[in-house]
Amino acid sequence: MSDLITLNKVNKTYRRGREQVHALDGVDLTIQQGEFVAVVGPSGSGKSTLLNIVGAMDQANTGKVTIANQDVTALNEKGLTHLRADTIGFVFQQFFLQPTLTARENVLLPTLFTRQKHLESRADELLARVGLAERANHLPDELSGGEMQRVAIARALINQPKILLADEPTGNLDSRNAEAIYGLLDELHDEGLTIIVVTHSEELAMRAERRIHLLDGCISDDKAQGKTRVA
Amino acid sequence: MNLLTLSLKNLQRRKLRTGLSMAGVAIATAALFSLLSFNTGFDRALQEEMANSGIHMMASTEGCPMEAASLALHGGEIPKFLDARRLPEIGDMPGIRTAAGMLIFSLIEDEGKAIFFYGVGDNYRDLKPHWKIRGEWFTGPDSIILGAEAARVEKREVGDKVYFPGIDAEFTVSGIVERTGSEDDGFFFLPLDTAQKVFKKQGKLTAVGISLANVEEFEQVKGKIETLPDVYVVTKDQIMQQISSLTGSSKTLMAAVLVVALVVSFLGVINTVLMSVFEMLREFGYMRCIGASPGHIFRIVLFETLLLCLAGGVIGAIFGMAFASVTDQWLHNLLPYAPAGRFILFDPLIIAASILFAALAGVLAGIIPGLKAAHASPMEAVRNV
Numbered sequence: 001m002s003d004l005i006t007l008n009k010v011n012k013t014y015r016r017g018r019e020q021v022h023a024l025d026g027v028d029l030t031i032q033q034g035e036f037v038a039v040v041g042p043s044g045s046g047k048s049t050l051l052n053i054v055g056a057m058d059q060a061n062t063g064k065v066t067i068a069n070q071d072v073t074a075l076n077e078k079g080l081t082h083l084r085a086d087t088i089g090f091v092f093q094q095f096f097l098q099p100t101l102t103a104r105e106n107v108l109l110p111t112l113f114t115r116q117k118h119l120e121s122r123a124d125e126l127l128a129r130v131g132l133a134e135r136a137n138h139l140p141d142e143l144s145g146g147e148m149q150r151v152a153i154a155r156a157l158i159n160q161p162k163i164l165l166a167d168e169p170t171g172n173l174d175s176r177n178a179e180a181i182y183g184l185l186d187e188l189h190d191e192g193l194t195i196i197v198v199t200h201s202e203e204l205a206m207r208a209e210r211r212i213h214l215l216d217g218c219i220s221d222d223k224a225q226g227k228t229r230v231a
Numbered sequence: 232m233n234l235l236t237l238s239l240k241n242l243q244r245r246k247l248r249t250g251l252s253m254a255g256v257a258i259a260t261a262a263l264f265s266l267l268s269f270n271t272g273f274d275r276a277l278q279e280e281m282a283n284s285g286i287h288m289m290a291s292t293e294g295c296p297m298e299a300a301s302l303a304l305h306g307g308e309i310p311k312f313l314d315a316r317r318l319p320e321i322g323d324m325p326g327i328r329t330a331a332g333m334l335i336f337s338l339i340e341d342e343g344k345a346i347f348f349y350g351v352g353d354n355y356r357d358l359k360p361h362w363k364i365r366g367e368w369f370t371g372p373d374s375i376i377l378g379a380e381a382a383r384v385e386k387r388e389v390g391d392k393v394y395f396p397g398i399d400a401e402f403t404v405s406g407i408v409e410r411t412g413s414e415d416d417g418f419f420f421l422p423l424d425t426a427q428k429v430f431k432k433q434g435k436l437t438a439v440g441i442s443l444a445n446v447e448e449f450e451q452v453k454g455k456i457e458t459l460p461d462v463y464v465v466t467k468d469q470i471m472q473q474i475s476s477l478t479g480s481s482k483t484l485m486a487a488v489l490v491v492a493l494v495v496s497f498l499g500v501i502n503t504v505l506m507s508v509f510e511m512l513r514e515f516g517y518m519r520c521i522g523a524s525p526g527h528i529f530r531i532v533l534f535e536t537l538l539l540c541l542a543g544g545v546i547g548a549i550f551g552m553a554f555a556s557v558t559d560q561w562l563h564n565l566l567p568y569a570p571a572g573r574f575i576l577f578d579p580l581i582i583a584a585s586i587l588f589a590a591l592a593g594v595l596a597g598i599i600p601g602l603k604a605a606h607a608s609p610m611e612a613v614r615n616v
Binding site: 084090099108110156 | 240
């Protein structure tokens, strides 16, 4: 497996009033292609900052970040936008579905911003993949929370990203719907997709093959777990 | 699906707010359309009326001949009078086709409303070739012809009698002039001799309307008439200029109201879209996460305001046309002098200009909200709250 994401002595500080907060403090991290990583830790430990940097939404103050062989620290706003569009799929707790677009249109939304066009059949395949083929023409308010998150996962996959970045993907779901999402993430991992999940859910963290524990902006623990990808 | 359809769907999300903003743009566009139409329509109608009337010049006595001329056209009493002996002298001059004498008097009724009487001779009809009279021309010294509006207000028909207590005189309606859209609609026309007798101005005239047999002899005829004692001549162009200056303040007032309407509507659109942008900041931030550039987001918002204003502009232009006759009537009542004929006519150029203006306003209105949205932070969007 090759290195897909590397963080080398990454520091990120920001100001909160007069106080200087060290959100990430000299973080070294390598994530290989095809890994399923859970990032855990208490609130304020730096999980969100790590997510922003790995998701190319924010830049480190010092250190070097490489994603899919691109030096992120050297990229400008345009380069970051392209990197996000082509390499990373995002899934969030709040779903962020456009309320006036159908499930199918929501899945196709990222294609408005990239050079990849005419992905309608891929959108249908993805909706079928997440078990929502019959709900393709439904608006978000006609879908359950679990269904909305499955649409969000299909949308995250439309541009065939190398990395799926999920921030509390089951945070708004009941246990039955959460279980469906766990199963879906397992399947995607088994197919070789690199998945990074930031979560407070122990159940979800347990599904990952590697668990990274953050504390006060530092990696306090980084260990492999029992689960490995089906070859 | 493309960015434009996304913008359209965003607008549909808040139908009431979008509808109200669109209505504001529509009203402003309808006002703009009406004012642009009025500005061109008024001058056209004035020129047509002057051309139809056949009046090339008017003669009155010393004082302010220009005022006399314009008052003679739109109604008003002038304290100075021309000697009626000048009428045949002018009429007999070579190059003159018609010289029609007029005596204008006003009468204040109990309610404070002024009634305008026009004493006119038979040849006055030659100056009003577009008049359509229901009934007949004067049938005798006690007959009266009413303008359409005067007949409506007095509730009189042809053959009815009408009594004026202010002058203690009763007349029989011999004819009613069908609606012209001009001041004529509100006037009461009497035979010239009768008017001179009733208002005790025998041998007096307010003015003489003159049409020429050959307009090329304009300067020569004017010079000759002005050799008559106490006679001053005002030309058609001078009358039109006078009328234009009379309506100038009304036009300025209407333009000022229009500017206010446009500014309010413009700010309304900015407000609507800005509110929508604030509500959607996280959505825009998320779009930035999935590959939207600031330019994409800016265009989405710009398309929203453009669609909003374009739709409002089209609706406004349609309403402007649909209510053209109502606006025409209102303007005729509002202006100190309004020529006959319609001001607001179907003019593709004015319609296109009005809609284009609305679209341009849409683009401008989209800049501030667009910039705000374009700078939506993906990090802020995905922060768990």
